[in-house]
Structure formats: C-alpha cells, structure tokens
Amino acid sequence: MPEPLSVLITGASAGIGAATARAFAAAGDRVVLAARSADALAALADEINGAHGGGTATSLALDVTDADAHQRAVADLEIDVAVLNAGLAKGLRPVWENTPAEVDAMVDTNVKGVLNGVRAVVPGMLERGRGHVIPIGSTAAHAVYGGGVVYCATKHAVLAIANGLKIDLHGTPLRVTTVSPGLVETDFSLVRFDGDADRAASVYSDTVALTPGDVADAVVYCAHAPGHVNVQELLLTPRVQSGYTMIARGEAADHVEGR
Numbered sequence: 545m546p547e548p549l550s551v552l553i554t555g556a557s558a559g560i561g562a563a564t565a566r567a568f569a570a571a572g573d574r575v576v577l578a579a580r581s582a583d584a585l586a587a588l589a590d591e592i593n594g595a596h597g598g599g600t601a602t603s604l605a606l607d608v609t610d611a612d613a614h615q616r617a618v619a620d621l622e623i624d625v626a627v628l629n630a631g632l633a634k635g636l637r638p639v640w641e642n643t644p645a646e647v648d649a650m651v652d653t654n655v656k657g658v659l660n661g662v663r664a665v666v667p668g669m670l671e672r673g674r675g676h677v678i679p680i681g682s683t684a685a686h687a688v689y690g691g692g693v694v695y696c697a698t699k700h701a702v703l704a705i706a707n708g709l710k711i712d713l714h715g716t717p718l719r720v721t722t723v724s725p726g727l728v729e730t731d732f733s734l735v736r737f738d739g740d741a742d743r744a745a746s747v748y749s750d751t752v753a754l755t756p757g758d759v760a761d762a763v764v765y766c767a768h769a770p771g772h773v774n775v776q777e778l779l780l781t782p783r784v785q786s787g788y789t790m791i792a793r794g795e796a797a798d799h800v801e802g803r
Contacts, residue, residue: 548599549573549767552623554608554661555630557584559730560680563756564627565592567764569599576621578606579630608657614664622672625767628661629680631698633736639693647694654698658705666709666718673717676767679706680759681724683781687788699724703777710776719774721766726781727791729753750793754782 551568555561557579565575569592577585585603592601606617608630631654634646658679669675684696685703703722710720733744758780766775784792 549624550576550622551625551627551767552576552578552618552621552661552665553627553629554578554606554657555680557581557588559732560725560728560756560759561627561629562588563760564629564763565601567757567760568625568767569595569601570597571764571768572598573625574599575601576604576623577601578604578608578617580605580607608660609652611656611660611663614660618664618668621668623665623668624674625676625678626661626665627678627680627763628658630657631680631702633692633695633732634738636691636736638691642694650694650698654695655701655705658702662705662709666713669718670716675717676719676721677706677709678721678723678763678766680763681706681722681777683724683726683779683785683788685722685724686779689789707776710774717771721775722777723759723763723766724777724779725754725759725762726785726788727751727753728756728759730756751784751791751797752782753784754780 551573553561553565553575556565556577561579565577565588568575575592577589579585582603582605585605589601589603592599604617607613632649634649635642662677665675666677679702681702682699684692685699688696706720706722713720729748733747734741737743762778762780766778769775784797
C-alpha cells in the first residue's frame with residue numbers, strides 16, 4: 545500500500561477546500577488545512593480527526609497574500625501535494641467600474657496567492673525529489689464573461705502559471721495539474737455579491753451545479769494517479785453547462801440520473 549500523502553490545502557475552511565480535505569482524509573492522507581479563519585479550520589480538523597477514514601488533519605492559520613507568512617508556514621513541513629485553492633471574485637460589473645479594492649482582492653488572492661504557494665512549496669519538493677502542485681483554476685480561464693473581466697483575467701493567469709511551472713520543472717519528478725471547475729454551488733457567489741444571499745442563490749437556482757465534493761474527487765484522482773501520469777488540466781463542468789457560460793435551467797436541467 546502506498547504511503548499516505550501529506551497534503552497542504554489553502555482556502556480549506558469551506559467549499560471546495562473543505563471538501564478536498566475531507567476527500568484526501570477519507571483516502572487515508574494527512575491534510576494540512578490553511579486559511580484565514582482559525583475557528584473554521586479547527587472545527588474541520590476536529591471533524592476529520594474524529595472520523596474513521598484513516599487520515600488526519602492539522603490546521604494552519606494563513607493569509608495566502610502574505611508571501612513571508614507562506615514561507616514560514618511550510619518551512620518545517622514535508623508537503624507532497626499542494627492544493628492551491630484559495631480564491632475569490634468581487635462584484636459583477638463592467639471592468640471600469642471595479643474598485644481598486646476589488647481588483648486588489650482578486651489579484652492578490654487569486655494570482656499572488658498561487659505564486660506565493662509555488663515559491664513556498666516547490667524548493668522543498670525538489671530537495672525531496674517528489675511533489676505535486678495543484679492550483680484550482682476555473683472555466684473562467686478559457687472564456688471571458690461580461691462583468692467578470694478581472695476575475696477571468698486572474699484565472700487565465702493561474703492556468704498560465706501552472707503551465708509555465710510544468711515547463712520550468714521539466715526533467716524533474718514533480719507534477720503540476722490545474723483542476724478547472726465550472727459552476728459549483730459554494731459560497732463563491734455570496735462572497736462575490738458581498739453577502740447578498742438572494743442574488744447569490746439565483747446563480748444556482750433551477751439548475752444542477754457541481755458540488756464541492758465533485759471537484760474534490762477530481763483533485764484526489766489527479767493526486768493519486770500513477771507517478772508517471774501527469775494530468776495537465778482537468779476541466780469539469782456540470783452537464784447543464786455548455787460553452788463555459790451557458791447554463792441550462794428549468795426543464796432542460798431536469799432528469800439527471802441519480803440526482
């Protein structure tokens with residue numbers, strides 16, 4: 545039986561990050577939960593450690609936009625897999641109406657946060673001769689939609705970073721994978737719309753989106769693939785999504801087998 549993996553997950557306090565932590569722990573791996581919300585992380589770590597999947601969890605309060613903090617956080621950790629999941633969108637308005645604060649939040653978290661993670665974990669992986677970097681991308685890396693220019697630009701950047709990292713690591717044992725989901729029902733829209741629950745709910749209404757668990761399963765699959773296999777990008781959408789921005793609703797979204 546293969547040795548358990550040591551898995552760092554950023555943005556682990558909720559949504560895709562929390563689901564990914566549960567999925568790795570269920571597979572028997574050791575997860576390091578990183579996010580800004582110490583209380584939420586502690587609760588998730590207690591949940592995982594109280595389960596019977598064989599995996600364990602520790603929590604690590606971390607702001608991914610702080611490069612020095614990122615370096616300090618992983619300095620004494622032997623990380624096999626880094627799931628760079630922390631990300632957000634702010635607002636849905638024409639690009640010239642985005643506030644400086646919104647732009648900074650998206651660029652600092654989605655782009656600099658991934659770069660900070662790469663800089664923090666890759667040197668140690670190279671020293672140990674093993675490792676896998678898995679940024680969480682988006683279908684927004686493949687298409688741009690109105691009102692989401694800055695967010696889409698950051699996700700285009702994440703995909704470019706991952707693809708470039710793989711080239712920089714050519715000839716080494718390290719793997720790089722971008723997992724790029726489409727519509728996933730999480731608190732993503734609640735954050736985007738500054739807590740407007742009705743507007744956030746409308747994004748997922750009358751359709752069948754992916755669940756955080758669906759994305760987590762994809763991440764674990766990539767990480768547990770045979771060592772000679774590198775999934776360059778795993779792009780997944782719900783059946784109701786086509787062309788990255790088209791979402792079927794109502795009767796067209798019905799009749800999903802098993803749901």
